[in-house]
Amino acid sequence: MTIESLEVKVKHLEQEKAALEQEVRALRLEQSIAVPSSGDTVTNDSRGATPSSAFTPFEKVAALTNPEIARYGRQLILPGFGIQAQMDLRNCSMLVVGAGGLGASCALYLGAAGVGRLGIVDHDTVDISNLHRQVIHNEARQGMSKARSAALSIQLLNPHCEVVVHELVLESSNAQEIVNAYDIIIDATDNVATRYLLNDASVLGQKPLVSGSALRLDGQLTIYNYGGGPCYRCLFPTPPPSETVTNCSDGGVLGVVPGIIGCLQALEAIKIATGLNKEDPPTMTLFSANSSTMFRTIKLRKRKPDCIMCGDAPTITKLIDYVRFCGSSATDKTPDLFLIPYNERITCQSYKELLKDSVPHLLLDVREKVQFDICSLPSSLNIPLKALPNELEKVKARLDGHNDRPVYVVCRRGNDSQPAVRILQENGITTGEVKDIVGGLERWSNTIDPDFPKY
Amino acid sequence: MTQQFKVLYFASAKDASKTDGDKFEWSDNINAEALTKLLLERHPDLAPILKISMFAINMEYMDQDHSWTVQPGDEVAIIPPVSGG
Numbered sequence: 001m002t003i004e005s006l007e008v009k010v011k012h013l014e015q016e017k018a019a020l021e022q023e024v025r026a027l028r029l030e031q032s033i034a035v036p037s038s039g040d041t042v043t044n045d046s047r048g049a050t051p052s053s054a055f056t057p058f059e060k061v062a063a064l065t066n067p068e069i070a071r072y073g074r075q076l077i078l079p080g081f082g083i084q085a086q087m088d089l090r091n092c093s094m095l096v097v098g099a100g101g102l103g104a105s106c107a108l109y110l111g112a113a114g115v116g117r118l119g120i121v122d123h124d125t126v127d128i129s130n131l132h133r134q135v136i137h138n139e140a141r142q143g144m145s146k147a148r149s150a151a152l153s154i155q156l157l158n159p160h161c162e163v164v165v166h167e168l169v170l171e172s173s174n175a176q177e178i179v180n181a182y183d184i185i186i187d188a189t190d191n192v193a194t195r196y197l198l199n200d201a202s203v204l205g206q207k208p209l210v211s212g213s214a215l216r217l218d219g220q221l222t223i224y225n226y227g228g229g230p231c232y233r234c235l236f237p238t239p240p241p242s243e244t245v246t247n248c249s250d251g252g253v254l255g256v257v258p259g260i261i262g263c264l265q266a267l268e269a270i271k272i273a274t275g276l277n278k279e280d281p282p283t284m285t286l287f288s289a290n291s292s293t294m295f296r297t298i299k300l301r302k303r304k305p306d307c308i309m310c311g312d313a314p315t316i317t318k319l320i321d322y323v324r325f326c327g328s329s330a331t332d333k334t335p336d337l338f339l340i341p342y343n344e345r346i347t348c349q350s351y352k353e354l355l356k357d358s359v360p361h362l363l364l365d366v367r368e369k370v371q372f373d374i375c376s377l378p379s380s381l382n383i384p385l386k387a388l389p390n391e392l393e394k395v396k397a398r399l400d401g402h403n404d405r406p407v408y409v410v411c412r413r414g415n416d417s418q419p420a421v422r423i424l425q426e427n428g429i430t431t432g433e434v435k436d437i438v439g440g441l442e443r444w445s446n447t448i449d450p451d452f453p454k455y
Numbered sequence: 456m457t458q459q460f461k462v463l464y465f466a467s468a469k470d471a472s473k474t475d476g477d478k479f480e481w482s483d484n485i486n487a488e489a490l491t492k493l494l495l496e497r498h499p500d501l502a503p504i505l506k507i508s509m510f511a512i513n514m515e516y517m518d519q520d521h522s523w524t525v526q527p528g529d530e531v532a533i534i535p536p537v538s539g540g
Contacts, residue, residue: 190539192536192538235536258540
């Protein structure tokens with residue numbers, strides 16, 4: 001062996017050693033914060049040696065340390081930013097509500113940029129289907145609390161940032177105290193109820209609210225309750241009816257879209273902390289990923305004097321019941337529908353037996369075509385629920401004169417299949433039974449065929 | 456040629472109208488109410504969405520009151536809230 005090749009080998013081993021050491025450090029850190037107690041601070045910076053919480057007074061400093069100066073050098077030499085803005089960031093506390101698609105990029109960039117204290121709120125755990133967009137988590141952290149996973153990633157990126165973990169569902173009973181403990185609030189949530197809750201808590205606590213949202217290929221960004229601008233209720237006084245609201249799980253989302261909006265939220269939060277946008281009028285930025293004009297900026301007005309929240313004579317003076325007000329839950333999980341009594345439906349097991357016995361029937365799959373294209377049961381007919389009322393002829397054609405055959409309806413989770421059954425029954429599509437499969441294809445995969453894909 | 460104005464649809468308004476924008480013939484006195492009527496004639500599925508949407512004209516927020524009318528060549532934007540994340 002030549003000296004050169006040995007030297008190359010040594011270099012590779014050294015790199016491998018460094019990587020392994022970092023992994024050990026990550027695991028140590030992970031274990032050190034494995035105790036799930038909300039409000040705990042995660043930091044391995046010397047100043048955070050004693051565990052504190054969001055309610056421990058946030059210690060401001062008069063100067064940056066040398067390691068901090070080395071780390072933030074590219075921002076320190078940035079004209080118009082410099083040491084003053086870096087100090088402003090260091091002495092600022094921010095709350096990121098939601099460690100999902102928006103929170104992932106937002107919290108990472110805020111932690112990296114040098115925010116002094118960063119609170120992370122999330123009640124959920126890491127799931128494999130999150131990882132295409134929630135890049136703050138990773139494969140090994142499946143099942144781990146998202147708030148803790150996010151805190152860990154920020155710590156690995158920048159140990160100078162003091163991260164406070166709030167492992168909880170933000171609700172009327174706890175939101176005000178948490179919001180009041182921070183300087184800037186970032187709405188990176190995924191549901192309507194929490195958006196109104198955060199808006200109201202921010203108005204009551206007089207905090208600027210950097211709000212972002214993303215779905216499919218679209219995103220929105222606005223700073224509410226800042227510089228005389230409007231609050232969320234000024235623009236959207238009426239919560240959307242729950243049937244018009246789509247979540248990422250049902251509507252889909254291109255991973256990079258919330259990533260972009262989350263980055264913009266981090267930018268806006270930094271601008272607020274450092275006073276860079278003090279003179280800017282209020283705006284809403286619209287992002288459309290597949291439009292030739294990807295970004296549009298809408299000029300907003302000042303706050304509305306008659307707004308029930310931030311107006312001259314507000315009628316809301318404390319937090320209300322937001323789940324009730326919005327008629328939708330404070331998570332983005334799709335609730336089970338109970339339209340049809342259980343005994344008028346069939347289980348996956350019964351359908352499997354029916355298949356085994358070769359009982360003649362028609363299986364109607366009412367998912368959207370994009371979902372049907374991923375996976376489907378053999379010989380099922382695909383007509384999406386929305387199209388069903390106008391495409392009953394297709395069902396009749398498939399029955400081909402056998403008007404006494406049973407029709408079974410399936411969808412992803414056993415929700416859309418229920419109204420579909422009603423539509424088929426109301427139109428007398430068959431004299432045989434019309435039933436839907438409880439739990440849909442997700443349960444089929446869980447209980448009957450583990451090889452059937454879940455998405 | 457008759458005078459026109461343009462309408463842009465965002466997020467769920469885009470899904471309901473199945474387009475990201477279209478053109479309408481302009482006439483006098485198209486206020487928020489008249490605009491809503493025009494939009495629903497062409498896209499009935501917009502009904503639940505218009506109720507919760509923000510309107511903007513030429514990239515400027517407009518209250519849903521009678522203080523404005525659409526002018527020829529205007530670009531109206533229908534912006535429903537997006538809540539996902």
